[in-house]
Amino acid sequence: MMNVSNIIERIRELISDDTLVQLKDELNGYHSADLADIFVELRPDERLECFKLLELEKAADLVEYLSPQLQVELLGDIDEEVASKIITKLPHDAAADVLGDMEDDESETYLDKLPHKFSAEVRELLTYNEDTAGGIMNPIVLTVNSDMSVLDVLNHIRIKAEKDNMELYYVYVVDKQNHLLGVVSLRKLLTSPINQKVEDIMISDIVKLHVDDYSDYVTDVFTKYQYNALPVVDLYNRLKGMITWDDVQDLVEEETTEEIYQSSGISTELADEDEILSGNIFHAIRARTPWLFITLLGEFIAVHVAHHFDSTLAALPIVAIFMPLLAGLGGNIGTQSITLMVRGFSTGQVSLSSALYHIFREMFVGLCIGILFGALVTLATWGWQHNIELGLVVGLAMAINMTMATVIGTFTPFALKTLKVDPAVASGPVIATTIDVVGLAVYFTLVSTFLIKII
C-alpha cells in the first residue's frame, strides 16, 4: 500500500504554496480508500480544504470509507447544497447511516433538500433499528419476474442497474406483490441459454434475512453460508432490500472489538464503542467502572480470606511476599483457559457438548504446567531462602493454584453458556478475582498446616 506520511507532507506543501489546481488534480487521482487513510491523518482545517477540492462522485465515494465522526464533521462544514448533492450520490444504506449519525434537526434539513423519492426511501430505512437487518440493508435491489427470459433480464439489467447505481450480485425473482420467489446468480444468468425462463434457472430454497434480525445473527448467517449478498424480507416474505458482504465486514469488526473489550471488563452496553477510545471521557469511565467495581468486591473477599489467617501472617511474615507470585500466575493461566473457551464459542470450535473434554484437557494442561512451575518455585525459594519447607509449600500451592485456575477458567464459560449468559461478558476480571480468593485460601491453609506446625 502507500506511505501516508509522505503524502500528507506533500499535501501540506501544496497547501502552503497555494498550488490548489495541482492539489485538486492529485487528490482526485487517489483511490477513495487511500484518500480515507489520508484524511484521517490530516488536521481538520486541511481536511475541509481538501474535501472541497474533490469532485462530487469522488467525495461521495470517499464518504463511504470514512468513520461516522468524520462523515458528520465534513458534511456539516461544507455548503449545505453541496452536502445534499453528495448524500444523494451515496447508496441508500450509506445515506441513512450518515443522516442517522447527525443531530435530528440537521438530518431533517438534509432530508428536505434531497430528491423526493430518495428522501422517502431513506426515511423508511431510518425507521428500522440500526442494529437490525432493516437498518443495515440497501433497499435498492434488482428484481425480475419469474416468467422473464434470460435475455429479458439482461436487457432489464442494462437499463435499471445503470440508472439506479445498483450493486449487482444476484437478481431476485419476485411476484407482482413483491414476494420473494427465488434468486439467480449473475454467473448462472451469464451461462444459461438466453431464451431460458428465469423460473427454470432460479434457486427457490433461499437463505434470507428478516428485517428484524439482529446484527449478530446477520453476521452469523453470512459467516456460515459465505454468500456475497443476502435478501432481506418482511414478515410476509416481501422483499425489502439486501445486505452485502462489505456491510457485514464492518459488523464483524465491531463484534470482534466488543468481544475483546468485554474480555477485559469494558462494557460496550454503557457507552458507544467509539466513545470508549476517543469520545466523551466520562462515558468511557462509566463503561470501565462496573466490572472494576465487581473486581473490588471480589478482592475484598480475598482480603478477608487473608485476614482470616492473620495469626499465620504474624507468625511467619515471609509467607506474605509470595502472594503476588501465586495470584499472578494463577490469574494468568486461568485467563488463558477462559480466552480459549470464549473464543472457541464464538468461532464455533467449542460447544456445550464438548464441555467435559475441554475441562479435563485444561485440567491436565494446568497440572503439567503447575508441576513444572511448582518445581521451579520450590527450587528458587530453597536456593534463595535456604528453607526447603517454605519452598515445598510455595511450590505445592503453585501447582494446586495453577491446576485450579485452569479448571475454573474452563468451567465458568460453560456454566455461563448453560445459563444462557454470554460467556464473553466480564469473564476475565471475575475469574481472576475468583482465582485470587481460592488460591489464597489454599496457600494459607497449606502454610498453617505444614509450616506453622513445623516451626
Add this chain to the structure above:
Amino acid sequence: MMNVSNIIERIRELISDDTLVQLKDELNGYHSADLADIFVELRPDERLECFKLLELEKAADLVEYLSPQLQVELLGDIDEEVASKIITKLPHDAAADVLGDMEDDESETYLDKLPHKFSAEVRELLTYNEDTAGGIMNPIVLTVNSDMSVLDVLNHIRIKAEKDNMELYYVYVVDKQNHLLGVVSLRKLLTSPINQKVEDIMISDIVKLHVDDYSDYVTDVFTKYQYNALPVVDLYNRLKGMITWDDVQDLVEEETTEEIYQSSGISTELADEDEILSGNIFHAIRARTPWLFITLLGEFIAVHVAHHFDSTLAALPIVAIFMPLLAGLGGNIGTQSITLMVRGFSTGQVSLSSALYHIFREMFVGLCIGILFGALVTLATWGWQHNIELGLVVGLAMAINMTMATVIGTFTPFALKTLKVDPAVASGPVIATTIDVVGLAVYFTLVSTFLIKII
C-alpha cells in the same frame, strides 16, 4: 438457522432403523453449510456413514465448509477413487488446501490419480507458501483480451465459466503473455453497449496482490478497499490467480483468534492454532508456557520487592492482606488500557501520531477511577479495621496504582509499536506483572513512610 441437535437425533434414528434411502434423501437436501454444522456434531463412524451417502457434487461442496481435520479424516476413510473424484470437483485452491493438509505420500497418491491438467495446476499451487497470496489464490480466472467487444466477452463467459466451474466477480484483461492490463466488473459489462471494446470500459488502475504477499497484508488490502475479489500477479505482472472475499473471511477469523490468544500470552508461533484448543496436548502446553515463564520471572521481582520490605511486614503484618486487592485492580484497569490500544492499532483507530492524546486520556481515566476506588477502599478499610491511617495509605496506594497502571498499559503498546514489535504479543501478562512490581513498591514505600512512623 436450524436446530442441529434435533437433526442429529433424527439421523441417529434413521441409521439405527437402517432406512438409508430415506437418510440419503434427507442429507442431500440440506444446504452444505448446514451439513457441515451437522457433521461436526456426529460421531466419526456416523460421519463416515453419512458422507458415503452424499452425491459427489454435494460431498465436494460440503468438504469446502469443513475444517482441515474433518476434510482429511473423511477423505482418508472413503474409497480412494471416490475421494479423487470429490477432490477433482473442488475449486483448485480448496483442493490444494486439502492435499496440503495430508501426509506427503497420501497427497502424492491422490495427485497421481487426478486428471493431468488439474493435478499440474494444484501442484503449482502447492509450491507457494500457504501463508502467502500464492498459497491462498485460486488460479482459475476468467481472462479476456483488450480488443474484444462486450459481446465477445459475454460469449466467452458463456463457454468458459460454465465449463471450468469458475467464480465470477470480475473479468481480467490480459495481453498475449498474460500480463494484467485491466479489470472489468460484471456490472460494467452488463450495462455497457455490446459493441464497445473492453479496453474502453476496463479500469487500468488496478488494486492487485503479489504471489509473495503475506496473508496479513492480503486481509489488510481487502479490509481497506472492500473488493469482492483481487487479482494476484507475479514479479513480472503476469496474472497467476485471484483471491475472493470468502477466502479472506477465514483469514480474518484466524488473525482475530491469534490476536486474542496473544493478548493472554498464548503463543501462536509455537503451535498450530487448532492444536492449542484440541490437538496434541504437549504442543498446547508448549504454546502456553513461554509467557507464563516470563510472568514467573516478573513475579519473582515482585517477590523481591516485597522481601525488601520484610521488616515493614514483620512490624505490621496486616498490610500484607491488601496486596491482592492492589495487584488485582491495578492489573485489571491496566489490562483495559492495553486492550484498547492493541485493538485500536488493529482496527486503525489508534496510530503512533495519537500516542500522547491516548496516554493523557488514559491517565485521566485512571486518575478519576483511582480516586473513586481509593476513596471507597479508604472508607471500607476504616469502617472494617477502625484504622483511618491504614485506610488512607491503602486508598492512596490504590489511586496511584490505578493511575500508573493506565499509563503503563497505554505507553507500552506505543513503545513496542515504535520499536516495530507487534504490540499484541504478550502485552497482557507482561504488563500485569510490571504493574504488580511497581504497585507493590509504591504501596510498601507509602506504608513504611507513613504507617511505620506513626506506629
